[in-house]
Amino acid sequence: MTLNDRIFGVLMIVLAVAYGWGASQLPEPFGGSEGVGPDTFPLLLAVVLSLAGLYMVVQPDPDNAWPWSRTGIELIIAVVVLVLYAMLLQPLGFIFSTILVVGTLCWRMGSAPIRAFVTATIAGVVVFLLFGFALDLSLPLGVLSFMEVG
Known part of the structure; x- marks a missing residue:
């Protein structure tokens, strides 16, 4: 093999x-x-x-x-979700697309849906702030572009 x-x-x-x-x-x-x-x-x-x-x-x-069993199906779902993430990153912005992707993947790994999406929201906002303020790198705002300064 x-x-x-x-x-x-x-x-x-x-x-x-x-x-x-x-x-x-x-x-x-x-x-x-x-x-x-x-x-x-x-x-x-x-x-x-x-x-x-x-x-x-x-x-x-x-x-x-x-892994042709349930694990194989979960891997296929994860790949599809990550491809959708790449497609949604610009139009939705980093925070919303990250919430959708991380929340979905956490849920598929066994977390309760509410807990998965709360974790995803915290992760999306923290990483966005880390990149924006600590690393001085911009991430796409997407639907939040009305918040852009200047």
Whole structure:
């Protein structure tokens, strides 16, 4: 069953290359590229993802099998939810799309729906504030764009 890991590893490498290329297409911030820009974190994720994929290709698990049971269905749901996240990020904004995605994934992992979405709301707002104030990086506001200053 080592072929499963190798196939998945190759898919991860392809995804990392596409993700890294997409990150490299982000516009440079005003004033040049001094230090951390909007492409830094996505490029770092692409490198980590490609290294993990390469590891799976080179060193596959000999006892691995595809999870065709309920776990496989949950993985498919998670992938669909994450693709929807990427599609909803600009129109809805970071906070609302993160609430929907994190809340849904927490709920699918067994959390009560109210608790899942309260956790998602806290996480979305805290990460938004962290990026905006601590890291000085802007995230899409989407439907909250009326709050933009200036």
